[in-house]
Structures are given as C-alpha cells and as structure tokens.
Amino acid sequence: MDFLKLLNNNSIFQDIHSAAQELNVKTFVIGGFVRDYILGRPSKDIDVVCLGSGIELAELVALKLGKEGKVTVFKNFGTAMLQAGEWEVEFVGARKESYNRDSRKPVVEDGSLEDDQNRRDFTINAMAVSLNKDDYGQLVDPFGGVKDLKRKVIRTPLDPKVTFSDDPLRMMRAVRFAAQLNFDITPDTFDALIEQAGRLKIVSAERIADELNKIIMTNKPSYGFKLLYHARLLHQFFPEMVALQGVEEREGHTHKDNFYHTLEVLDNVAEVSDDLWLRWAAILHDIAKPPTKRFHKKAGWTFHGHEDKGARMVPGIFRRLKLPMDHKMKFVEKLVRLHLRPIALVKETVTDSALRRLLFDAGDDLDALMKLCRADITSKNDNKVQRYLRNFDKVERKIEEVEEKDHVRNFQPPVSGEEIMEAFNLKPSREVGVIKEEIKEAILEGKIRNNREEAWQYMLEVAGKMGLEAEKK
Numbered sequence: 001m002d003f004l005k006l007l008n009n010n011s012i013f014q015d016i017h018s019a020a021q022e023l024n025v026k027t028f029v030i031g032g033f034v035r036d037y038i039l040g041r042p043s044k045d046i047d048v049v050c051l052g053s054g055i056e057l058a059e060l061v062a063l064k065l066g067k068e069g070k071v072t073v074f075k076n077f078g079t080a081m082l083q084a085g086e087w088e089v090e091f092v093g094a095r096k097e098s099y100n101r102d103s104r105k106p107v108v109e110d111g112s113l114e115d116d117q118n119r120r121d122f123t124i125n126a127m128a129v130s131l132n133k134d135d136y137g138q139l140v141d142p143f144g145g146v147k148d149l150k151r152k153v154i155r156t157p158l159d160p161k162v163t164f165s166d167d168p169l170r171m172m173r174a175v176r177f178a179a180q181l182n183f184d185i186t187p188d189t190f191d192a193l194i195e196q197a198g199r200l201k202i203v204s205a206e207r208i209a210d211e212l213n214k215i216i217m218t219n220k221p222s223y224g225f226k227l228l229y230h231a232r233l234l235h236q237f238f239p240e241m242v243a244l245q246g247v248e249e250r251e252g253h254t255h256k257d258n259f260y261h262t263l264e265v266l267d268n269v270a271e272v273s274d275d276l277w278l279r280w281a282a283i284l285h286d287i288a289k290p291p292t293k294r295f296h297k298k299a300g301w302t303f304h305g306h307e308d309k310g311a312r313m314v315p316g317i318f319r320r321l322k323l324p325m326d327h328k329m330k331f332v333e334k335l336v337r338l339h340l341r342p343i344a345l346v347k348e349t350v351t352d353s354a355l356r357r358l359l360f361d362a363g364d365d366l367d368a369l370m371k372l373c374r375a376d377i378t379s380k381n382d383n384k385v386q387r388y389l390r391n392f393d394k395v396e397r398k399i400e401e402v403e404e405k406d407h408v409r410n411f412q413p414p415v416s417g418e419e420i421m422e423a424f425n426l427k428p429s430r431e432v433g434v435i436k437e438e439i440k441e442a443i444l445e446g447k448i449r450n451n452r453e454e455a456w457q458y459m460l461e462v463a464g465k466m467g468l469e470a471e472k473k
C-alpha cells in the first residue's frame, strides 16, 4: 500500500508534518482514515495522534494554514479539532487508558504509540501511518490490520473479553463494522460478545441507538441484526424484537418465524429506500404479533389487531431507545397502523370508497406505505410473490384513478367550519363538527363528489335533518 502518494497529493499532511517537526513530536495518522484508505473508501475525517500535546500541535497547524484561533479544543478529552478545506482533522496526544467496572470513562495518562494502538477497538482500526521525517508514510500495523482487512474479519487487538468489558460500546461497534463492511467477526471475538453482552447496560441508550441506526442503514441490514441476535446484544435493548423469533406448532398448524420475516421485509425496504424511518417501520410492522398471537382450533394461529397494538407500542419503544419523539415517530406509528390496509384492497371487488379511505388515511405517506406493503410480501414461492406484486400494481393504478377524480389525498374540507357557523348562525359547537364530519364521510363514501357545490347542498340537507335553519341572506 503506497501511503506516500496519499501524503504527497494532499498538502494537509505536509502541514501537519512540518508543524510536528517544529514541535519535535512524533505524529501519526491513525484509525478509521487509514482503514478506509486501504479499503478504497475515501473519507474526509482524519485522526492524528502525537506523542505530546494534540492541542499544541493543532494550534501550530492552524497557524501555518492561516487559521489561527479556529481550533476547537476539548480540554477534558485533551483533543482538538480543525477544519481545513475539505478535511476535518482531529488531534490527540497518544494515551494509555485504564478502566473501572462501572463506567465507560477511562482513567487516561500519556502513553506511547503502542499504548495508543492497544486501546483501539479493532485491529483494522488500530493502524497508523507515520508523518515523521525518518519514516514518512510508513505503516505501523502491530496487530495485522491489513491482513484482517484482506481476510474480511473484525477482531480486537487484545483479549476481546477485556476490550469489550472495558468499553461495552465496542460490542455494538463490532457488529456495526461487520455490517457496514460485510465482514465476519472472528470466533474468539464473537464468543466474547456473547459472554460480555450483559455489560451493554452501562452504555447510554443514545450511543446504542447511534450504532443501531448505522446498522439499519447498511445495504443488507438483516446481517447486522442476525449478529446482534446471535451475540445476544439485541436481547439487552430490544426484547420486543427478540420475541418475534420462533415458530410454534399446534395440532398441525404452524406460523412463520416473524423475526426472520421482519428481517426479509427490512432488506426488501432497504433495496428501494434509504429512508431510516421507513426502515424502522419495516422493523416494527409486526412487533405486536407475539402479544396478539392466539390459537383457534379451526383457523389455527391468528394475530388479530397486531397492526393497532403495534402502532400503540411504537412511542414506548422510541422513548426507551431514545429515538426522536417527533413527526418521525408519528410516521412510523402511522405506517405500522396502516400496513395491512393496501393488501386488503387486492380483491377484485374493491370499492372506490375503500380506495378513497386509504388515500385519506395515508395522505402524503401513501408512497412509503405502498413500499412497505410490497416489501411485506415474502414467500419461498417466487411465483406467488410475483402474482401478489402484480395485484399490487393494479391496486396502485386504481388508487391513482380515484385520486385523479376525487383529490382526497390531501383532503381539505370543501366547506369550512367558519362557513358552517355563518350559514346557520352557530357558535363553535359540537354541531359544527358533526356537519363537517358528515360531509367528509359522504365524500369518502362516494355519496357526493369532492366539490363545493355538492358539499354545500349536502350541508343544507344534513343541517335540515338536525333541525337547523339556514340564515337568510
């Protein structure tokens, strides 16, 4: 691997080199940047470690770049950050760390490059490239990181049990890197995951969610979830998902394994969308199957109401996992609640009013809902899947036709509450709401068309039946 070319082609490295020379401190590029360069994944984040003060080094580099005073210093961590053109460079002094059992925060002291590499999480993240005069551009790879990149494995530099117990967040990172890079985790390191999984309890929910979301955003998220499951990490923070796993047989009736089904749906969604929250909807669409599961002698297994119960479970799960409680959560909740609706429309006999109701209920999220529903069609029988998908095309065409005709996707009441109050000389009251609701229902049911004239006429009828008289004008 030719690091000289990299270093010579980007002046930032020469600037760091000459600042380090002046201060007479040994300096290296380390970690993710080196890994990603070898993998051919260009990265703009550079981590620099020096045998001295990272803050002083950062300040001198800034001075050389005419960026005096532009260094962001994190005194508590002894690190400094500098934005230089397209690069974001983080400077830190080499350190040695020791941990105690109750916290992820280590006791830190100055150390050698070797000490610093020893505290890194994985062999592929522990490689350094020298920025020093005598061995400029040379790779320092004490744990065989290059070999592990070639073998495509995640492995800790030291005893994995100790590495994971010291900072249990590394367990989530192990799965995340395996998922992002499509690597295996070596057996020793994997055994340590299983053994230390319980230590995840000292990691904050936010940090776990960060890693989990990165896993969800990979090309084939099922892989990361299977690793989380088999390492028993998933059990620590997401028991509802673990509960999806398993099949039960009674009197010849079996049901599918909803964990693997969910992962298939998630992979299907990932193929067509990079929307994290649509992916979350896939993860949660069947989450209430375990608590709604019943056995009936004739019908076999049922999961009645799992879509409603599932939607009601969404806020609690989001809160606990420290995911956002805003419109993103509402979107997931809505998709979980509606996820069976389009499938019910596949029948030949489907009425326009059923289509209008779905349009009305899904609104702007209809496209996302349809993606989820298509992804939800999983079967070992490919012909069956294809047939279902073709039926779905038909449903989508019908929905388009109805929308063109009736415009209920972003339904706006054709007669407003104020107009109703004025027409019948009403104060804000229950009656106004009833009349508005009746007009909306009539449109969705197809009794009247979605326009002002028909709605006005209908309003007069409804109000008449309620014994209200229109104001004479």
Ligand code: ATP
Binding pocket: 030, 031, 032, 033, 045, 047, 119, 120, 121, 122, 125, 126, 167, 169, 170
């Ligand atoms: P990415 O930026 O894609 O997440 P990265 O490897 O750069 O990947 P960072 O979190 O930016 O990851 O960390 C930079 C480097 O710091 C890592 O390559 C690794 O050497 C080290 N590191 C980060 N977090 C830990 C940790 N919890 N334990 C040990 N080393 C860590």
Ligand code: MG
Binding pocket: 032, 045
């Ligand atoms: Mg990074």
